[in-house]
Amino acid sequence: MAFAQGAAHCGAAVFIRSRSTLTSAQPVHAPVVVWFRDDLRLADQPALAYAAATGRPLICLYVHDPQAAGERPPGGAARWWLHETLRALDAALRERGGRLLLMQGPESEMLEACVAASGAAGVFWNRRYGGNERDADARLKARLRARGLEAESFNGTLLYEPWTVLNQSGESFQVFTAWWRACRRAGDPPPPLPAPQRWNFQSLPARLTQCALKLDDLGFAPHKPDWAGGLRETWPAGEEAALERLSAFFADDFEAYADERDAPGLAVTSRLSPYLRVGALSPRQVYAALKAAQHDVKAGSPASRETSAEKFSSELGWREFCYYQRYHYPDLAQRNLRPAFDAMPWRRDARGLRAWQRGLTGYPFVDAGMRELWRTGWMHNRVRMVTASFATKHLLLDWRAGEQWFWDTLVDADPASNPANWQWVAGSGVDAAPYFRIFNPVLQGQKFDPRGAYIREWVPELASLPDRLIHQPWKASQEDLEAAGVRLGVDYPLPVVEHELARARALEAFAKTGKARGKPAGRGQKESE
Numbered sequence: 001m002a003f004a005q006g007a008a009h010c011g012a013a014v015f016i017r018s019r020s021t022l023t024s025a026q027p028v029h030a031p032v033v034v035w036f037r038d039d040l041r042l043a044d045q046p047a048l049a050y051a052a053a054t055g056r057p058l059i060c061l062y063v064h065d066p067q068a069a070g071e072r073p074p075g076g077a078a079r080w081w082l083h084e085t086l087r088a089l090d091a092a093l094r095e096r097g098g099r100l101l102l103m104q105g106p107e108s109e110m111l112e113a114c115v116a117a118s119g120a121a122g123v124f125w126n127r128r129y130g131g132n133e134r135d136a137d138a139r140l141k142a143r144l145r146a147r148g149l150e151a152e153s154f155n156g157t158l159l160y161e162p163w164t165v166l167n168q169s170g171e172s173f174q175v176f177t178a179w180w181r182a183c184r185r186a187g188d189p190p191p192p193l194p195a196p197q198r199w200n201f202q203s204l205p206a207r208l209t210q211c212a213l214k215l216d217d218l219g220f221a222p223h224k225p226d227w228a229g230g231l232r233e234t235w236p237a238g239e240e241a242a243l244e245r246l247s248a249f250f251a252d253d254f255e256a257y258a259d260e261r262d263a264p265g266l267a268v269t270s271r272l273s274p275y276l277r278v279g280a281l282s283p284r285q286v287y288a289a290l291k292a293a294q295h296d297v298k299a300g301s302p303a304s305r306e307t308s309a310e311k312f313s314s315e316l317g318w319r320e321f322c323y324y325q326r327y328h329y330p331d332l333a334q335r336n337l338r339p340a341f342d343a344m345p346w347r348r349d350a351r352g353l354r355a356w357q358r359g360l361t362g363y364p365f366v367d368a369g370m371r372e373l374w375r376t377g378w379m380h381n382r383v384r385m386v387t388a389s390f391a392t393k394h395l396l397l398d399w400r401a402g403e404q405w406f407w408d409t410l411v412d413a414d415p416a417s418n419p420a421n422w423q424w425v426a427g428s429g430v431d432a433a434p435y436f437r438i439f440n441p442v443l444q445g446q447k448f449d450p451r452g453a454y455i456r457e458w459v460p461e462l463a464s465l466p467d468r469l470i471h472q473p474w475k476a477s478q479e480d481l482e483a484a485g486v487r488l489g490v491d492y493p494l495p496v497v498e499h500e501l502a503r504a505r506a507l508e509a510f511a512k513t514g515k516a517r518g519k520p521a522g523r524g525q526k527e528s529e
């Protein structure tokens, strides 16, 4: 903490000393600043491409602001992932003769300090979509422009800007299918931009290097204890790793995607979400790869390619729709989008919450998911739905409690996709699953993991149970349990709640919310900065 304060102070001092240079005309050799945020890559990075095209020397900046624009700071797993991705970006820039300048402190103060100390002629960034972030970016852009600097923002995160797709009344869409159809009618997004061919970096003045931090100083990586072993084994970081994952998915798994994407034990989904989250990869790059695969005869039969392409592009669509919601409902992570849910009698159940978090609910499919999450920082989508349903319906926990746990433990924890999906599962969101659709965790497991491969991997204490019992060990006879070496209630818990009772309790609670189904109230349509 002392270090952070020191860095902030250092930045402010530089800013004040150099303020006068900002008002004069910028000399031709003045550098430009690329402010990296959720776009930690070199290719299809519109702000970087624009900056490089000016021909001016580049300063590549990343600012860690623990309270960035009043938004929620990243959770533990996301911080580790950010650390690794920043390291990879810095290495990529160094290979090209530059570096990533790291600063810590209030972000607009740090940015203006960087501008002042370097005499920069312009600042370029890709947009963010949180309400506070957009307001902060708009203010910053106005301040920089008022001082005669060029300040420009770009779309580096989405296929379709959220204010461009509205219904016939000029309002935001509430239903995914109608919204996605409208997006598709708008045509394909532009193709991805290549990484700059020529690199010209500004050598950093001493005033700036004094304020620069080392990556380890940000404190993103765990030390004592180092709990990130499972994350490290699972996720190679950076743009190169992201592009490899992208190619591997389309070469190996794409054809099976439509049929097998719901089976967590088969691992055919792309696993691109962590890379998309930090922008090591852009959605336009993914979309372009999808289009190429659709026409690639090596990617399977035409029919399977078509259905896989349809499914996969609609999943990318869901990502976009989550951002659309974040844009139109800036308090997506805090407020029930359907006000009727304000009357929901959520339970305060610390024991239940803890059992769920630790993967000890007694429902093997749920527990496998929660343990996969804890170990790898990721969970398969089907299992995310089942575990979130279990938390909000079987345990009647407020969706915000579950969302917060995912926020802390997911490497892909996303300010749009996480709350939007939690509200979808809970029933409180836009175009949400009806609350009365309550997943049966046993049937879900039997359907999507029929041989129990996924459970055997993540709940090894049950590995020797036969397939017919692995989803419901409480139905096993004493003989079966002994043969499998399981002592129920000792090696593995009995269910924390009985399914039918939990279901009835959830429906009764839901009835208390009344039938009111108000239209979610959003904020006006205004472009992002």
Ligand SMILES: Cc1cc2nc3c(=O)[nH]c(=O)nc-3n(C[C@H](O)[C@H](O)[C@H](O)COP(=O)(O)OP(=O)(O)OC[C@H]3O[C@@H](n4cnc5c(N)ncnc54)[C@H](O)[C@@H]3O)c2cc1C
Pocket: 261, 269, 270, 271, 272, 273, 274, 276, 277, 315, 316, 317, 318, 319, 320, 322, 379, 380, 381, 382, 384, 385, 388, 406, 410, 412, 413, 414, 415, 417, 418, 419, 421, 422, 425
């Ligand atoms: C309760 C819950 C919480 C979630 N939290 C997050 C989160 O914090 N961050 C996150 O990226 N995703 C989240 N998701 C969505 C989804 O589970 C993940 O995006 C997906 O599992 C990532 O795996 P993949 O890359 O292999 O997906 P694929 O099936 O290969 O899909 C390709 C891409 O499409 C996007 N996508 C797929 N499904 C969804 C979806 N339902 N919503 C939004 N985008 C989607 C992702 O960017 C994904 O990488 C959540 C889902 C649920 C049910």
